[in-house]
Amino acid sequence: MTDVIIPTRPSTPPPPLAEGGLRIVALGGIGEVGRNMTVFEHQGKLLVVDCGVLFPEDNQPGVDLILPDFRAIENRLDDIEAIVLTHGHEDHIGAVPFLLRNRPDLPVVGSRFTLALLAAKCREHRLTPVLVEVSEGQHTQHGPFDCEYFAVNHSIPDAIAVAIRTSAGLVLHTGDIKLDQLPLDGRLTDLAGFHRLGDEGVDLFLVDSTNAEVPGFVTPEREIGPVLDQVIRRATQRVIVACFASHVHRVQQILDVAVKHGRRVALIGRSMVRNMGIAADLGLLQVPAGLFVDIDEAMQLPEDEVLFVSTGSQGEPLSALSRMARGEHRQISIRSGDTVVLASSMIPGNETAVFGVVNGLVRLGAHVVHKGNAKVHVSGHAAAGELLFLYNAVRPSNVMPVHGEWKHLRANAELAISTGVNAQQVVIAEDGVVVDLVDGKARISGRVEVGHVYVDGLSVGDVGESTLSDRLVLGEGGFISITVAVESSTGRAVTPPTISGRGFSDDPKALDQVVPLVEMELSRTEAEGITDTHRIAQAVRRVVGRWVAETYRRRPMIIPTVIPV
Amino acid sequence: MTDVIIPTRPSTPPPPLAEGGLRIVALGGIGEVGRNMTVFEHQGKLLVVDCGVLFPEDNQPGVDLILPDFRAIENRLDDIEAIVLTHGHEDHIGAVPFLLRNRPDLPVVGSRFTLALLAAKCREHRLTPVLVEVSEGQHTQHGPFDCEYFAVNHSIPDAIAVAIRTSAGLVLHTGDIKLDQLPLDGRLTDLAGFHRLGDEGVDLFLVDSTNAEVPGFVTPEREIGPVLDQVIRRATQRVIVACFASHVHRVQQILDVAVKHGRRVALIGRSMVRNMGIAADLGLLQVPAGLFVDIDEAMQLPEDEVLFVSTGSQGEPLSALSRMARGEHRQISIRSGDTVVLASSMIPGNETAVFGVVNGLVRLGAHVVHKGNAKVHVSGHAAAGELLFLYNAVRPSNVMPVHGEWKHLRANAELAISTGVNAQQVVIAEDGVVVDLVDGKARISGRVEVGHVYVDGLSVGDVGESTLSDRLVLGEGGFISITVAVESSTGRAVTPPTISGRGFSDDPKALDQVVPLVEMELSRTEAEGITDTHRIAQAVRRVVGRWVAETYRRRPMIIPTVIPV
Structure with missing residues (x-):
C-alpha cells in the first residue's frame, strides 16, 4: 500500500513567488465542504476560480452564511484579472456579491446558466456585474492566464471545468464533476478533452474530492425517472416532491412524470420558482404549455391531478415542507394517503431536521419516499471509480485534491497515487496553505491566515x-x-x-x-x-x-x- | 397494498378501564428513540417495563438528559408492583434512579448483567435498590402480573423479553431484540419459546421498531472479528478502537484480536473501565491474565504492542478520542501511521461530531477505519427480515410497535400486516396514548399528557x-x-x-x-x-x-x- 504523505502545515507566510512560478491558495473549500474559492497568482496578477458560501454548523449559531476569507487578497483587488465560475451552486457563486462590493468592475466569467443565476443573485444585492459568457471549447485570456473551458456533468446544467495555461505550466481544475454516461441533456463530461490535455501535459490537477470515499460509480440520473414514475403512478391523492432548487434535470424528470400521469404542477419556494423560470427561459427546462399552475389553482384541482415541486428537502424549519410536516402550512394540509417524495440527499448536519420532517409527515399519514427507501436521488459528484477515469485521462504530474473535508481529500489522494502519481507530488493543502508550482513541481511554501467570515443579518465580519x-x-x-x-x-x-x-x-x-x-x-x-x-x-x-x-x-x-x- | 391505519390521536384522558381489562401506556419511547418506559395496568395495579433516558437534540440546549414523564403515575406510585428491565442500556435503565427516589422500595427485576449495571448506576445516586434477579425460563409474580422471561439477542449481554400474563390475556414485549443466528455467546433469541407463546395465543405483541425500515437481516456480530483482525494485523503503530462502553461482545472480539497480534490492551473512558470490570467479574468477558495495562504502562510499550479500547465513538467533545482528534489529549498524540477504528454506529444527530473527529484524526495522519469504509459495526436491532420471523412465530392478535420514531413505527406496522395481522388490530400509539386490551381487542381509549422532563445539572424538571x-x-x-x-x-x-x-x-x-x-x-x-x-x-x-x-x-x-x- 503506497501511503499518502500528510504534509506538515507551515504557520508562516510564504517567501516571494519564484520568477515564472504559479502560486495557488484556497481561501475556502479545502478541508471543508463549501465556500469554494481558489486564487491563482502568476506574474503579479491574480485569477480567482469560484467564490462560494458555506452554511454554518451547530457551533456557529445565528450565522446566516460563511464567506471565504478575502484578507489574503484584500490589498491586491486591483491585481485580480477575473473570476471564473465553474457552475451556479451557492457554494461556488454565493460569495461573489461580497467580493464585487469591493471591486464592482471585476469580470465574472461563466457559462450561460451560471451567469443567469449569478445575475439574479446580484440583483438582490443591487449589483450589476460585468459578465463574460463562455461555453465549452472556448478560450478567454485574462492577463497572463489563458483559460480553456470543458463541459462537465454535475447536478446542475452548464457546469464547466477550466484549464489555465501560464508560462508556469498547465493547470486543470475540475470544479464539481461526475461522469454520468447517460446524462439527460446528452452533455457528457469531456473526457476526450481531458485526455488531449493529458497528452499536452497537465502540470497540476485540482480534483473534486467530495465522493472520493465512495466506491464504484454514481448511478445515472436517468434511472430516477422510472422510480418517480412508479411512485407517482400509484398515488391516488396529492403528490409533493421536494428537491434542490437548482437541480433542473431532476425537476425535468418530475415534470415528465407529472405530464404522463395527468397531473398539473405547482412550484413551491421562492428559489424553485426563480431558478426554474430562468431554466425555462434558457431552454434548459421543457415545460409544456399549461402544465404550471399556482398553488391556489392547484388547491382547486382534484387531488389526483396535481403535483407540487417544493424546496425544503433539507428540513429547513421555515420551508413549506417543514410547515406541512408540522401541520402548519397555510394552504396544504397533509392527509392520510398523500405521497411525499424527498428526491434529494441529506447534507451532513441536516439529518435530524430531515428525519423530523419525515416523521412529521408519516405521523399525519403520508407515504414518504426518500433515498433511504427508494432510488430517488443520485449524487452530483464523481465516486472513486469515476475519479480513476479522470486520473487516467489526465495523467497529471502534480495533484491537489479540492472540495472536501480531510477524509475526502485523503481518499482522493490515495486514488491519485493508485493510478501512478508520485506520492510526493500529491499535495493536500487545506485552506490558506500556499502551493507554488515551480519548474513543474508543486510544493507547499507557506501559509496565509484563513478564518471564518460570518454573515449575520446585514453585517459581514463583526460576528466573530x-x-x-x-x-x-x-x-x-x-x-x-x-x-x-x-x-x-x-x-x-x-x-x-x-x-x-x-x-x-x-x-x-x-x-x-x-x-x-x-x-x-x-x-x-x-x-x-x-x-x-x-x-x-x-x-x-x-x-x-x-x-x-x-x-x-x-x-x-x-x-x-x-x-x- | 394493505395500508396501515394511522389512528386519530385523542386529546382527552381515557374513561375508567373496563373490568378485567389491561391498560397500556408508554411514558416514553414511542415516537422517539430513547427513554423507553411502558406502564401496564390491571386490577388497579401497575407494572413498569423499562425506565430509560433520552439524550437531547440541538433544540434542547444545555439539557443533560430527558426522562420519561412520570406525571401519569406520580399519584399511584404505591400501586406499582415492580419494574422489569429488559437489558442494561441507558435508554432502558437510565431513569430508574429518578423513579426510585420517590419509591425506594420498588422491586427491580432483571437479568444478572442488567442488575449489575443498574446497581453501579444507583451507587452514583446513593441509592440501594431492591433487586430481583431472573434469567430466561423463569417466572415471577408481581400482584396480578405473571411474568415469564425469554432470552433475546441484542448488542449487550443478558437481554430478555418478557411475557406478561393477566386475566386480560397474554402480552409479549420484545425489549430490544435481534435474531443473530451465530451469536458470540451462543445465546440465541428464543424463537421456539415465542412460537410456544404463539400456540398459547398472544393477545398483544409489543415489538422493537428501530430497524423496521431496513430490509433483510443484520449481519452476524461474528463477522466483525475477521475485519478487525485484518485491520490490526496491518497496523505497524498504535491502534485505538472506539466502541460503545456496554458492548461486551464487541470488546471481546477486540481483545481476542489484540491477543493474537501480541498487543496489550488499555481501556480508556470511565464507563468502559467500569462496565468491562463488571462483565469480567460476571464471566461475560474473558480477559487473559496480564492483557490489561493502564495508560501509563501502555505508553511505555513499543507502539506495535499496544491497543487502546476507548469510548467517544459518538464524537462527544470531552471524550478522550475527541481530544486526540484535536491534538489535545494529555497522553496520546496521534501520529502519521496510527490506526483508529470506530467500531460503532452513528446515533442520528451525532453525524457532524463524529465526522469532525474522523477529519481531525485523518488530518493528523491516522488511518481511520469506520463503518463507512469497513464492516466494523453491525446493529443490535432486528431488520425487517428478522421482524417477519418474529411475527410468524408469535402470530399475535394485536400488535403495538414500540421503540422508534414515527417512520419506524409505521414500517413495523406494515410488516405486521404483511404477515396477516389485521390492519385494524395494529395500534400505533405514541407516548401518552392509552391502549386498552379488552375482550382480546386492543383499542386506543384516550391520552394522558407526556411531556419532556429535562435534567440539567442537579435539578429535574425546572428547565422547561x-x-x-x-x-x-x-x-x-x-x-x-x-x-x-x-x-x-x-x-x-x-x-x-x-x-x-x-x-x-x-x-x-x-x-x-x-x-x-x-x-x-x-x-x-x-x-x-x-x-x-x-x-x-x-x-x-x-x-x-x-x-x-x-x-x-x-x-x-x-x-x-x-x-x-
Missing part, C-alpha cells in the same frame, strides 16, 4: 469567535443578571439588587436565594470600603457563580451591573 | 419549554441589556444608560448609537410624565429592538432594567 463563544454559553445555560445602584462615594447599595434570569429556569423562585446572598456581599464590600464599581461587580459575579454551581451544577453567564449614583 | 425557548433566542442572537436608574417621582433618568451586549457583535462600537437613542426615549417618557418603571422599560425595549432590526437585521434578546431610586 468571541461573539459565537458567548452565544454558545448563553444557549447552553442562559444568564443571571444582577443590577444594583451604589452610592459612588461610599459604595453603599442604594437599592435592593434586581435579579433576573433568562434561559436559566422555569421556576419563578429559582433565584430567590440570590438577593440575600448579593446583599450580604454588598455589605461586605461596603464594609471593606470598596467603591470601585468594577470591583463590586466582580465580587457579585463570584458569589453568584459559586452559588449556582453548587446549587444547580450549571454554568449560566453571570452579568453584574453596578450603577454609581 | 420556556427556558429552552429563551436559550434558543440567546444562542442565536445574544442579548443587549440597557440599565438605567430613574427618579421614582419624576421618571427622570439620574444616570446615563448603561448599555452592554453579549453574543451580539465582536465590534466594540456596535452599540454606540444606542445610548443617544435611549436617552432621547427617556426624555420623551419623562416629558409625558411616565414614572412607571415597567412602562419605561417597555419603551426602551421597543426603540432598541426597532433600531437593531433595522440596522443589523438581527433579533437579540433586548433586556431593559429600570431601577427606581
Whole structure:
C-alpha cells in the first residue's frame, strides 16, 4: 500500500513567488465542504476560480452564511484579472456579491446558466456585474492566464471545468464533476478533452474530492425517472416532491412524470420558482404549455391531478415542507394517503431536521419516499471509480485534491497515487496553505491566515469567535443578571439588587436565594470600603457563580451591573 | 397494498378501564428513540417495563438528559408492583434512579448483567435498590402480573423479553431484540419459546421498531472479528478502537484480536473501565491474565504492542478520542501511521461530531477505519427480515410497535400486516396514548399528557419549554441589556444608560448609537410624565429592538432594567 504523505502545515507566510512560478491558495473549500474559492497568482496578477458560501454548523449559531476569507487578497483587488465560475451552486457563486462590493468592475466569467443565476443573485444585492459568457471549447485570456473551458456533468446544467495555461505550466481544475454516461441533456463530461490535455501535459490537477470515499460509480440520473414514475403512478391523492432548487434535470424528470400521469404542477419556494423560470427561459427546462399552475389553482384541482415541486428537502424549519410536516402550512394540509417524495440527499448536519420532517409527515399519514427507501436521488459528484477515469485521462504530474473535508481529500489522494502519481507530488493543502508550482513541481511554501467570515443579518465580519463563544454559553445555560445602584462615594447599595434570569429556569423562585446572598456581599464590600464599581461587580459575579454551581451544577453567564449614583 | 391505519390521536384522558381489562401506556419511547418506559395496568395495579433516558437534540440546549414523564403515575406510585428491565442500556435503565427516589422500595427485576449495571448506576445516586434477579425460563409474580422471561439477542449481554400474563390475556414485549443466528455467546433469541407463546395465543405483541425500515437481516456480530483482525494485523503503530462502553461482545472480539497480534490492551473512558470490570467479574468477558495495562504502562510499550479500547465513538467533545482528534489529549498524540477504528454506529444527530473527529484524526495522519469504509459495526436491532420471523412465530392478535420514531413505527406496522395481522388490530400509539386490551381487542381509549422532563445539572424538571425557548433566542442572537436608574417621582433618568451586549457583535462600537437613542426615549417618557418603571422599560425595549432590526437585521434578546431610586 503506497501511503499518502500528510504534509506538515507551515504557520508562516510564504517567501516571494519564484520568477515564472504559479502560486495557488484556497481561501475556502479545502478541508471543508463549501465556500469554494481558489486564487491563482502568476506574474503579479491574480485569477480567482469560484467564490462560494458555506452554511454554518451547530457551533456557529445565528450565522446566516460563511464567506471565504478575502484578507489574503484584500490589498491586491486591483491585481485580480477575473473570476471564473465553474457552475451556479451557492457554494461556488454565493460569495461573489461580497467580493464585487469591493471591486464592482471585476469580470465574472461563466457559462450561460451560471451567469443567469449569478445575475439574479446580484440583483438582490443591487449589483450589476460585468459578465463574460463562455461555453465549452472556448478560450478567454485574462492577463497572463489563458483559460480553456470543458463541459462537465454535475447536478446542475452548464457546469464547466477550466484549464489555465501560464508560462508556469498547465493547470486543470475540475470544479464539481461526475461522469454520468447517460446524462439527460446528452452533455457528457469531456473526457476526450481531458485526455488531449493529458497528452499536452497537465502540470497540476485540482480534483473534486467530495465522493472520493465512495466506491464504484454514481448511478445515472436517468434511472430516477422510472422510480418517480412508479411512485407517482400509484398515488391516488396529492403528490409533493421536494428537491434542490437548482437541480433542473431532476425537476425535468418530475415534470415528465407529472405530464404522463395527468397531473398539473405547482412550484413551491421562492428559489424553485426563480431558478426554474430562468431554466425555462434558457431552454434548459421543457415545460409544456399549461402544465404550471399556482398553488391556489392547484388547491382547486382534484387531488389526483396535481403535483407540487417544493424546496425544503433539507428540513429547513421555515420551508413549506417543514410547515406541512408540522401541520402548519397555510394552504396544504397533509392527509392520510398523500405521497411525499424527498428526491434529494441529506447534507451532513441536516439529518435530524430531515428525519423530523419525515416523521412529521408519516405521523399525519403520508407515504414518504426518500433515498433511504427508494432510488430517488443520485449524487452530483464523481465516486472513486469515476475519479480513476479522470486520473487516467489526465495523467497529471502534480495533484491537489479540492472540495472536501480531510477524509475526502485523503481518499482522493490515495486514488491519485493508485493510478501512478508520485506520492510526493500529491499535495493536500487545506485552506490558506500556499502551493507554488515551480519548474513543474508543486510544493507547499507557506501559509496565509484563513478564518471564518460570518454573515449575520446585514453585517459581514463583526460576528466573530468571541461573539459565537458567548452565544454558545448563553444557549447552553442562559444568564443571571444582577443590577444594583451604589452610592459612588461610599459604595453603599442604594437599592435592593434586581435579579433576573433568562434561559436559566422555569421556576419563578429559582433565584430567590440570590438577593440575600448579593446583599450580604454588598455589605461586605461596603464594609471593606470598596467603591470601585468594577470591583463590586466582580465580587457579585463570584458569589453568584459559586452559588449556582453548587446549587444547580450549571454554568449560566453571570452579568453584574453596578450603577454609581 | 394493505395500508396501515394511522389512528386519530385523542386529546382527552381515557374513561375508567373496563373490568378485567389491561391498560397500556408508554411514558416514553414511542415516537422517539430513547427513554423507553411502558406502564401496564390491571386490577388497579401497575407494572413498569423499562425506565430509560433520552439524550437531547440541538433544540434542547444545555439539557443533560430527558426522562420519561412520570406525571401519569406520580399519584399511584404505591400501586406499582415492580419494574422489569429488559437489558442494561441507558435508554432502558437510565431513569430508574429518578423513579426510585420517590419509591425506594420498588422491586427491580432483571437479568444478572442488567442488575449489575443498574446497581453501579444507583451507587452514583446513593441509592440501594431492591433487586430481583431472573434469567430466561423463569417466572415471577408481581400482584396480578405473571411474568415469564425469554432470552433475546441484542448488542449487550443478558437481554430478555418478557411475557406478561393477566386475566386480560397474554402480552409479549420484545425489549430490544435481534435474531443473530451465530451469536458470540451462543445465546440465541428464543424463537421456539415465542412460537410456544404463539400456540398459547398472544393477545398483544409489543415489538422493537428501530430497524423496521431496513430490509433483510443484520449481519452476524461474528463477522466483525475477521475485519478487525485484518485491520490490526496491518497496523505497524498504535491502534485505538472506539466502541460503545456496554458492548461486551464487541470488546471481546477486540481483545481476542489484540491477543493474537501480541498487543496489550488499555481501556480508556470511565464507563468502559467500569462496565468491562463488571462483565469480567460476571464471566461475560474473558480477559487473559496480564492483557490489561493502564495508560501509563501502555505508553511505555513499543507502539506495535499496544491497543487502546476507548469510548467517544459518538464524537462527544470531552471524550478522550475527541481530544486526540484535536491534538489535545494529555497522553496520546496521534501520529502519521496510527490506526483508529470506530467500531460503532452513528446515533442520528451525532453525524457532524463524529465526522469532525474522523477529519481531525485523518488530518493528523491516522488511518481511520469506520463503518463507512469497513464492516466494523453491525446493529443490535432486528431488520425487517428478522421482524417477519418474529411475527410468524408469535402470530399475535394485536400488535403495538414500540421503540422508534414515527417512520419506524409505521414500517413495523406494515410488516405486521404483511404477515396477516389485521390492519385494524395494529395500534400505533405514541407516548401518552392509552391502549386498552379488552375482550382480546386492543383499542386506543384516550391520552394522558407526556411531556419532556429535562435534567440539567442537579435539578429535574425546572428547565422547561420556556427556558429552552429563551436559550434558543440567546444562542442565536445574544442579548443587549440597557440599565438605567430613574427618579421614582419624576421618571427622570439620574444616570446615563448603561448599555452592554453579549453574543451580539465582536465590534466594540456596535452599540454606540444606542445610548443617544435611549436617552432621547427617556426624555420623551419623562416629558409625558411616565414614572412607571415597567412602562419605561417597555419603551426602551421597543426603540432598541426597532433600531437593531433595522440596522443589523438581527433579533437579540433586548433586556431593559429600570431601577427606581
